[in-house]
Amino acid sequence: xxxxxxxxxxxxxxxxxxxxxxxxxxxxxxxxxxxxxxxxxxxxxxxxxxxxxxxxxxxxxxxxxxxxxxxxxxxxxxxxxxxxxxxxxxxxxxxxxxxxxxxxxxxxxxxxxxxxxxxxxxxxxxxxxxxxxxxxxxxxxxxxxxxxxxxxxxxxxxxxxxxxxxxxxxxxxxxxxxxxxxxxxxxxxxxxxxxxxxxxxxxxxxxxxxxxxxxxxxxxxxxxxxxxxxxxxxxxxxxxxxxxxxxxxxxxxxxxxxxxxxxxxxxxxxxxxxxxxxxxxxxxxxxxxxxxxxxxxxxxxxxxxxxxxxxxxxxxxxxxxxxxxxxxxxxxxxxxxxxxxxxxxxxxxxxxxxxxxxxxxxxxxxxxxxxxxxxxxxxxxxxxxxxxxxxxxxxxxxxxxxxxxxxxxxxxxxxxxxxxxxxxxxxxxxxxxxxxxxxxxxxxxxxxxxxxxxxxxxxxxxxxxxxxxxxxxxxxxx
Numbered sequence: 480x481x482x483x484x485x486x487x488x489x490x491x492x493x494x495x496x497x498x499x500x501x502x503x504x505x506x507x508x509x510x511x512x513x514x515x516x517x518x519x520x521x522x523x524x525x526x527x528x529x530x531x532x533x534x535x536x537x538x539x540x541x542x543x544x545x546x547x548x549x550x551x552x553x554x555x556x557x558x559x560x561x562x563x564x565x566x567x568x569x570x571x572x573x574x575x576x577x578x579x580x581x582x583x584x585x586x587x588x589x590x591x592x593x594x595x596x597x598x599x600x601x602x603x604x605x606x607x608x609x610x611x612x613x614x615x616x617x618x619x620x621x622x623x624x625x626x627x628x629x630x631x632x633x634x635x636x637x638x639x640x641x642x643x644x645x646x647x648x649x650x651x652x653x654x655x656x657x658x659x660x661x662x663x664x665x666x667x668x669x670x671x672x673x674x675x676x677x678x679x680x681x682x683x684x685x686x687x688x689x690x691x692x693x694x695x696x697x698x699x700x701x702x703x704x705x706x707x708x709x710x711x712x713x714x715x716x717x718x719x720x721x722x723x724x725x726x727x728x729x730x731x732x733x734x735x736x737x738x739x740x741x742x743x744x745x746x747x748x749x750x751x752x753x754x755x756x757x758x759x760x761x762x763x764x765x766x767x768x769x770x771x772x773x774x775x776x777x778x779x780x781x782x783x784x785x786x787x788x789x790x791x792x793x794x795x796x797x798x799x800x801x802x803x804x805x806x807x808x809x810x811x812x813x814x815x816x817x818x819x820x821x822x823x824x825x826x827x828x829x830x831x832x833x834x835x836x837x838x839x840x841x842x843x844x845x846x847x848x849x850x851x852x853x854x855x856x857x858x859x860x861x862x863x864x865x866x867x868x869x870x871x872x873x874x875x876x877x878x879x880x881x882x883x884x885x886x887x888x889x890x891x892x893x894x895x896x897x898x899x900x901x902x903x904x905x906x907x908x909x910x911x912x913x914x915x916x917x918x919x920x921x922x923x924x925x926x927x928x929x930x931x932x933x934x935x936x937x938x939x940x941x942x943x944x945x946x947x948x949x950x951x952x953x954x955x956x957x
Contacts, residue, residue: 480499480500480570480571481497481498481499481500482497482498482499482500482515482539482540482553482555483497484570485500485515485567485570485571486555486563486567487570488566488570489557489563489566489567490557490558491555491556491557491563492555492556492557493553493554493555493556494546494553494554494555494556495540495551495552495553495554496553497553498539498540498552498553499513499539500513500514500515500539500540500571501513501514501539502514502515503515503517503564503567503568503571503633504516504517504533504538504633505517505519505526505564505631505633507526507529507532507533507536510532510533510536510537510538511536511537512537512539513537513539514533514536514537514538514539515538515539515540515541515542515555515567516529516530516533516534516538516540516541516542517541517542517560517563517564517567517633518530518541518542518543518544518547518560519560519561519564520544520560520561526560527543527544527545527547530543530547530550531547531549531550534550534551534552538552539552539553540552540553540554540555541553541554541555542554542555542557542560542563542564542567543555543556543557543560544556544557544558544559544560559662561632561661561662561665562662562665562666564632564633565632565636565662565663565664565665565666566665566666568632568633568635568636568637569632569636569666569667571636572636572637572639572640573640575636575639575640575642575643576636576639576650576667576668577668578643579609579639579642579643579647579648579649579650580648580649580650580670580784581650581652581667581668581669581670582597582649582650582651582652582669582670582671582672582673582780582784583652583653583654583664583669583671583672583673583698583702584597584651584652584653584654584672584673584675584776584780585653585654585655585656585659585672585673585674585675585695585698586673586674586675586676586677586695586708587675587676587677587678587824587826587827588675588676588678588769588824588826588827588830589675589676589769589772589773589776590612590613590653590654590655590675591612591613591614591653591801591804591821592765592769592770592773592801592804593673593675593773593776593777593780594610594611594612594651594652594653595610595798595801596773596774596777596794596795596798597651597777597780597781598610598617598651599794599795599797599798600777600778600781600786600790600791600793600794600795601648601649601651601781601786601794602619602794603790603793603794603797604786604787604790604794606648606649607619607645607646607647607648607649608647608648608649608650608651609638609639609642609645609647609649609650609651610650610651610652611629611630611635611638611650611651611652611653612652612653613653613821613932614801614802614803614932616630616638618641618642618645618647619645619647621645623638623641629652629653629654629655629657629658629663629664630663631663632662632663632664632665635663635664649784654672654698656691656694656695657694659694659695659697659698660694660697664698664701667701668701668702668703669698669701669702669703670702670703670704670784671702671703671704671705671706671780671783671784672698672699672701672702672704672705672706673705673706673707673776673779673780674695674698674699674705674706674707674708674711674713674714674717675708675711675772675773675776676708676711676713676772676826677691677692677695677711677713678824678825678826678827692713692716692717695717696716696717699717699721699723702723703723704723704724704725704726704783705717705718705721705723705724705725705726706725706726706727706728706776706779706780706783707725707726707727707728708727708728708729708772708776709727709728709729709732709734710729710730710731710732710734710772714727724783726779726782726783727779728772728775728776728778728779729772729775730768730771730772730775734775735754735755735779736752736753736754736755736775736778736779736782737752737753737775738750738751738752738753738761738771738774738775739751739753741768741771743766743767743768743834743837743838744766744838745766745838746764746766747762747763747764747765747766747770748762748763748765748766748767748768748770748771749761749762749763750771752774752775752778754778754779754782754788755782756782756787756788757788758788759788759791759792761774761792761795761796762796763795763796763798764798764799764800765800765801765804765805766805766834766837766838767805767830767831767834768830768833768834769830769834774795777791777795778791778795781794802931802932803819803820803821803930803931803932803933804820804821804931805818805819805820805831805834805835806818806819806820806931807819808947808948808951808952809952810951810955811955813919813955814921814922815841815919815920815921815922815923815924815925816923816924816925817916817924817925817927817951818835818924818925818926818927819927819930819931819947819948820926820927820928820929820931821928821929821930821931821932821933822847822928822929822931823849823850823877823928823929824857824861825857825860825861825864828845828847828861828864828865828928829864829868831926831928832845832864832865832868832869832926833868835924835926836868839922839923839924840922841920841921841922841923841924842870842871842920842922842923842924843868843869843870843871843923843924843926844869844870844871844872844873844915844919844923844924844925844926845865845868845869845871845872845873845926845928846872846873846875846911846912846915846925846926846927846928847861847865847872847873847874847875847877847926847927847928847929848874848875848876848877848884848887848888848891848908848929849861849877849887849890849891849929850877850878850879850880850929851877851878851879851880851881851882851884851887851938852880852881852882853880855890858887858890858891858893858894859890859891859893859894859897860894861891861894862874862890862891862892862893862894862895862896862897863894863895863897863898864894865894865895865898865900866894866895866896866897866898866899866900866902867898867900869900869926870900870901871900871901871902871903872895872900872901872902872903873902873903873904873905873911873914873915874888874891874892874895874902874903874904874905875888875904875905875906875907875908875911876888876906876907876908876911876936876938877908877929877930877936878930878933878936878937878938879937879938879939880937880938880940881939881940884906884938885906888904888906892904908936908945909945909950912927912947912950912951912954913954915927916951916954916955927947927951930945930947933945934946
């Protein structure tokens with residue numbers, strides 16, 4: 480595609496002649512002959528520094544916020560290179576988001592499970608679904624690996640084009656606060672956007688809770704309809720000023736979609752769902768009150784999109800557990816249980832432990848850590864939560880990244896000490912899991928929290944293979 484075509488509807492200044500663009504890149508290491516290299520100004524580095532390197536590798540043109548001296552390729556100068564890259568990427572791939580129904584899910588917790596529930600509902604109605612999220616990207620049953628909850632705009636539009644070419648009708652995607660702040664979904668109009676909830680997370684990036692909330696609210700400025708968890712304390716703020724139809728869901732307050740007669744067991748949750756389109760008794764295979772909220776939210780989105788109550792019931796009740804979300808691991812006949820969960824925020828950890836406490840016949844043993852180079856403030860909070868609601872806590876490493884593992888652990892322990900709970904500190908996560916299994920008593924439920932679906936551990940700048948499903952199987956086999 481010609482450079483002039485790519486930026487025909489984007490405000491810019493072009494310095495230099497036209498050029499034929501064969502790909503769009505924001506990473507100079509991936510530049511090839513004919514690439515448009517986008518100089519993105521980030522929090523850590525400035526892409527303009529790599530412009531010369533990109534040209535040497537064959538870049539046909541540069542997208543910049545200021546002219547780069549000493550290069551002989553055309554330069555497109557814009558006010559915001561992130562916004563321009565998103566719009567240009569959409570144009571390059573033929574604006575695929577306009578050809579499919581787009582659903583965006585945002586919030587601190589529940590995004591992944593909600594997207595899988597919506598996928599199940601839409602497939603029950605005979606639709607082909609594309610899913611973009613934390614665990615993986617999917618086209619129907621085909622899995623596409625992912626590195627981020629929401630891909631960078633160039634990668635996102637490439638995936639959307641692939642989905643459209645494969646016959647996808649509906650795209651259901653998690654939309655993170657980072658992606659909204661970094662304009663990765665800029666230019667996409669969502670048919671429905673859902674707000675699940677908001678609790679403390681990512682303050683290492685956003686700095687304040689108010690800025691975190693403001694980032695989430697950006698999604699609702701680019702949607703045709705909104706679905707909002709009325710029970711969340713931030714619901715009114717998210718709803719404020721919206722000019723689009725709003726459907727609410729919840730338990731504690733009267734909402735458009737709500738639940739009564741909730742019964743939580745080890746095998747899942749049952750409840751009566753009430754909607755403006757009729758009522759239905761629901762039986763979901765994942766236990767916990769949060770499963771009720773996720774089901775209500777996905778049902779509200781589905782109703783907004785025109786699905787029937789029968790399709791909603793068929794989809795939700797036929798769905799299996801989501802990988803790394805309160806996922807039971809095989810322990811043979813050893814008399815105790817092991818559950819794998821991605822909980823890595825204070826609210827999520829509290830929800831998971833409370834849920835398990837409702838059906839555990841023995842002790843609730845919680846094993847967890849906190850990620851390095853991330854929100855430090857939540858570490859003692861999570862330690863106190865784990866101690867308050869568990870019978871025994873094992874504090875270990877999560878993904879220390881560039882931080883000293885024991886420094887993170889010590890901050891968590893400050894919180895654990897505020898409770899009367901017994902605890903152990905074992906820095907090596909594999910050794911911590913081995914200890915938990917070896918010391919398990921009959922009817923205990925061991926929660927491995929924090930990593931969930933992840934199959935790696937990140938420390939000292941490197942990623943190492945670390946799959947807790949494999950590790951538990953290996954340790955039990957010994």
